[in-house]
Structures are given as structure tokens and as C-alpha cells.
Amino acid sequence: MSREAPVLERPELRPTDVTRAEVEDLLYLEAALLDEWRMEEWLELWTDDAEYVVPTNDNPNADPDNDLMYINHDHRLLKGLVVRLLSVRAHREYPWSKTRHMVTNVRVLGEDGEGVVHAEAAFLVWRYRLRDADSYVGRYDLRFRRVGSELRLKGKRVTLDAWTLAPYGAISIVL
Amino acid sequence: MDFADLIVEREEEGYFAYHRSALTSEAIHRAELERIFNRCWLYLGHESEIPQPGDFARRTVGTRPLFFVRSQTTGDVRVFANSCTHRGATICRRDRGNAKTFQCFYHAWTFDSDGSLIGVPDEEGYGPRFDKTQFGLVPVPRMESYRGLVFISFDPDVEDLVDYLAGAREYIDAMTDAAEVAAAFAANGGGASGGGWSGPLQVLRGTHRYGIKANWKLLVENSFDGYHLGPTHATYFQFLKDQNVEVSPSTGSMRLLGNGHAVIEYTGSWGRPVARWASQFGESSRAQLDALRERIIGELGDTGYRMAELNRNLYIYPNLFVMDNNATALRVIEPTAPEYMEVAQYELAPSSEDPTVRKVRLESYVTFAGPGGLATPDDVEALESCQQGAHSGVEWSLLSRGYFSEEPPMSGELQMRSFWRRWQDQLTVGSLVPSG
Numbered sequence: 315m316s317r318e319a320p321v322l323e324r325p326e327l328r329p330t331d332v333t334r335a336e337v338e339d340l341l342y343l344e345a346a347l348l349d350e351w352r353m354e355e356w357l358e359l360w361t362d363d364a365e366y367v368v369p370t371n372d373n374p375n376a377d378p379d380n381d382l383m384y385i386n387h388d389h390r391l392l393k394g395l396v397v398r399l400l401s402v403r404a405h406r407e408y409p410w411s412k413t414r415h416m417v418t419n420v421r422v423l424g425e426d427g428e429g430v431v432h433a434e435a436a437f438l439v440w441r442y443r444l445r446d447a448d449s450y451v452g453r454y455d456l457r458f459r460r461v462g463s464e465l466r467l468k469g470k471r472v473t474l475d476a477w478t479l480a481p482y483g484a485i486s487i488v489l
Numbered sequence: 490m491d492f493a494d495l496i497v498e499r500e501e502e503g504y505f506a507y508h509r510s511a512l513t514s515e516a517i518h519r520a521e522l523e524r525i526f527n528r529c530w531l532y533l534g535h536e537s538e539i540p541q542p543g544d545f546a547r548r549t550v551g552t553r554p555l556f557f558v559r560s561q562t563t564g565d566v567r568v569f570a571n572s573c574t575h576r577g578a579t580i581c582r583r584d585r586g587n588a589k590t591f592q593c594f595y596h597a598w599t600f601d602s603d604g605s606l607i608g609v610p611d612e613e614g615y616g617p618r619f620d621k622t623q624f625g626l627v628p629v630p631r632m633e634s635y636r637g638l639v640f641i642s643f644d645p646d647v648e649d650l651v652d653y654l655a656g657a658r659e660y661i662d663a664m665t666d667a668a669e670v671a672a673a674f675a676a677n678g679g680g681a682s683g684g685g686w687s688g689p690l691q692v693l694r695g696t697h698r699y700g701i702k703a704n705w706k707l708l709v710e711n712s713f714d715g716y717h718l719g720p721t722h723a724t725y726f727q728f729l730k731d732q733n734v735e736v737s738p739s740t741g742s743m744r745l746l747g748n749g750h751a752v753i754e755y756t757g758s759w760g761r762p763v764a765r766w767a768s769q770f771g772e773s774s775r776a777q778l779d780a781l782r783e784r785i786i787g788e789l790g791d792t793g794y795r796m797a798e799l800n801r802n803l804y805i806y807p808n809l810f811v812m813d814n815n816a817t818a819l820r821v822i823e824p825t826a827p828e829y830m831e832v833a834q835y836e837l838a839p840s841s842e843d844p845t846v847r848k849v850r851l852e853s854y855v856t857f858a859g860p861g862g863l864a865t866p867d868d869v870e871a872l873e874s875c876q877q878g879a880h881s882g883v884e885w886s887l888l889s890r891g892y893f894s895e896e897p898p899m900s901g902e903l904q905m906r907s908f909w910r911r912w913q914d915q916l917t918v919g920s921l922v923p924s925g
Binding site: 319320368369370371372373376378379380381382383384385386390391393394395397398401403404405406407477478479480481482483484485486 | 859861
């Protein structure tokens, strides 16, 4: 296997009738549910073929099928994460941290051949807990699908801008 | 406090404790760097990280900035202090890459991959007696590689690496042999391409590099602590249960391997990518893993069975753990400051691997381990919590567990007692050497 940095492939997109306002509404709802620890409702925002992916700081274009990621969750693992975060035995997050998910610079890019809508956004997530004051900054690459009349999250790839996670010790919340 | 007083042991009572100033003291931290990290063999990196001539990667080891590069002329690994011999600027300024030469950005002194100084702008300015051969990059005093694992020492008189590794060698060998079988099993005439380094194990792309606001020795304790699994990682075991994995407590043994090295070897309810299928992996990988397991056991016998079935946390004193459990991780501990460490974790995998097995490996690894996993964040919490407790006025930490056990269990604390004794011996012996 090559050790050279992989290149992130972007599919051909065509214009979509999904508006930026619609995408923003969903992202703001997601942010609010996460900040309020309404994790089960948050899980309902996702399609069954969910993909929540966080590459390592040193390999932002990582290929999840071959590279070590921080997080590479399908719906089953997202559910596992929700169960964990609602448990009093998730020691890193009990008591819960206070978080603030800020989402901005939203751009709807279009939809692909399968009708999946692509968008990207900038984010800033603050996390306060005990003596921790952590901030995570980066880009969301987002995928949405219409389910009935509603827009649902299909994919969220979180690319961190920091060159290393240190001095932080974990990504114990959902970014 | 004198180093000799930092540990209290009372044999008749089965009592062993260390003084918590060992977790907070600046003076002790400085002594550790001088007498442990400047004297031992230290893990630097893996040969597979720089497979081709000119490939390089940057590291900090024992607080020193270094980089390693594969020589363009010989193909050997070279390790240099990451500092220009002119005025000191770091010359390797990217985490990894490939380069024909290394040029310092400050005054453009240029070095080749063997460290030779090959370019000095306006060289005449240094006068007729200036000799470029005297100003090559400074290599670390010792560098040796064992089955792909590259170690360095800042002590030119350190014993040979194979002697230093002592009993840890057979574990590195067994793990690598099993990977060799696995890679051959998966390879369809493929494998690593020619020209560069090739071996049965490779470090995958992507590094888990994170910080813990705690003393490095707390992570040493934690990384071969079989006792904490149930309470600390309750949510991980809940996850396994939710995946229909039959969860039973791990059992196993501990062996001291000499020179501070030790290993715990134990059963696990979870699956292993080499090679133990469990329901959390899903049906798609079952046939592959069963066949791989059979092959490993067929070729390596009892050792193969252990490699496939059992988990190992192997400590190579002082800065490396090979965590061969849910997947195989190299955990490298950097003692940045008395109350802060940086951790780098790399994932090791057979150089050829069936895509379904690779997928299972990657998932198994990040589900448990790493800063985004279901388990590691709680270890980080535990260590930072212990660090805060070190300031509480309670002075001693207890490591008496299993003191009277004839067969040391994986859930005992003898491996930690052995670690702390080795640590103390090195600090104490160092203090007998006259300074200056």
C-alpha cells in the first residue's frame, strides 16, 4: 500500500432543489439535539445507511476501508455510541460535558446520480467539562437523502483543522 | 524525597506502594529523562512507515525532535536529530514525505538522506579551513531494528537491542510469524511492491496522536492492567452484549520478561482480526477468519493457537506497548512533562489482508481503542482523575494486588511492581554516577 496521502474523490453532481435553508435547518436541529444531549432523537435524524466518519488529524483524506480513523460508524455503531453516551458509566462523559455546536459557511453542492444531496459546512464545537475547555474546528462533508418529505442525514465526514488532537485526550462527544 | 524512599514494600504483609510525588515532581521528571530515557532503548517507529528510499517521518522521542529517513544510497534507516548543525532550526518540517535532500529554510544549508552536508550558500564566507564533512546531520548514537520495529538509544554504550529486548523477543517473533502466515494466506501473488522495505507487518496510514494530562507512568500501569477492564470499560462490554457477543470476564496470566518488559496474555469475549471470529464482526468475515485461524494453528501449532485466540498487552520498557487485542496497536508514550504526556498509536496489520478482514480489523480497533472509541476515552478519564488525586494530600498509591499469587494473574499488579522497581533502580543507579 502506498504511504502517500490519498486523494478525496468527489462525484459528479447536478443541481438540486434542496435549498440551503433546508440544509441549515437540519444542521441547526442536529446541533441543538447534540448540545441538549437528546441523543435518541439525534439518532432519528439519520438514514439507515448512515456513515459518520472522523479521519485522523494527520490523514484528512483518509480512505475508511484501508486507513486508521478516529471514528468510522455505521448506524449500528452510532446506536452503540448513543447507548454509551446515555450511560452513567461512560466515565469521560459523566457528568455530561456542556457543548456548543456552531455550524456556518453552509454550501449546497448538488446531488449525485443516486439522488443524494451533497453539502459542506464549517464547524466549531466547544466542549466544557470539569477542567476541560476543548475546541474542535473543521469542515463537515455532508450527505442527505429525502425520506418522504423530510431531509435526513446520510453521511457526515468531519475533517479536523488541527494538526494533532493533543493536548486533548479524546473525541468523547459527537462532533 | 530520596529515590530510595519512593517505594515502600513490606513482604510479610504483601504491601507495595509508591509515593505520588513520582507523578508530579519536576525533579523526578528531569531525572527520568536523564537516567531512563537517555539510557534505554526507545521505540522510534516502524520500517514500513518509510518503505522507499528518501521516505522520511518526524518523531519526538524522550522530548527530543528527531526524524528517520531511508537512505537514498543504501536503503538503510537513518535517524537524525531534527536540527540544523548551523544554527539549530528544525530541518524536517513535515510529519512524513519523500525527499531527495533536506534543506534548512533558515539559511538553506542542504543535507542528503545520509545526513551529509552537501550545500552551503556562499561557503567561502566560512574561510579556507571550513570542512563540510564536520557538519553533517547528527545521527542518534544507536539505532537498531528488530523485525521492523526501529529502536534508538541516546547512550552509545547501551547493550545490543536483541539483548535488551530479552524475553519480549519471543512475543515479537510469534506475532510477526503469525502475521507472515496471514499475509501469505491473503496474498494472491501481490504483497508489497519491489524496491523498498517489505515485511509481513505494516503500519497503516493514520495516527492516533493525543494528549493526556497525567504522568506517563499512569499510562504504563493502565496499559497492562487486567483489573480495570470491567469497571472502567463497562460501556464497551455493554456494546459487545448488544452485538450478541457472549461476554465473560477475561482470564489469563502475566509474565515478566526482563529489563522491565512484561506481558499479560488473556482470553477475550471479542473477536480478533488474526484470527478469532465473534458475532460483533458480522457473518461476512466469518469464513475468512475461520480459514485464517486454521492456517495459523496448522503452521504454528500451540504458538499459532495463542496468537489467534489470546490477547496480549506487551510492554517494552520504557515507551512502547504492543496492544494485540481487538486489533494490533503500537502505543508509544512520550513523557512530555511531569503532568502531561503525548500518546501516539499506530495500527499494525499484515501487509496483505483480505478486504473483509481489513474492514473488521479497522472497525474492531476504533470501536474499542483510540480517542474516538468506546473505551479509550474512559482510560484517559481515569488517568487524568488519578493525576488530580495526586494533589489531594493522600501520598501513596497501592500496587499490592496478587502479591501472594504463585501464578501471577493478568488481573494482578506484579507487572506494575516490577515496572516501578526497574524505574527506581535506574534512577538510583544513575544517582551513584559522579556528575561532571
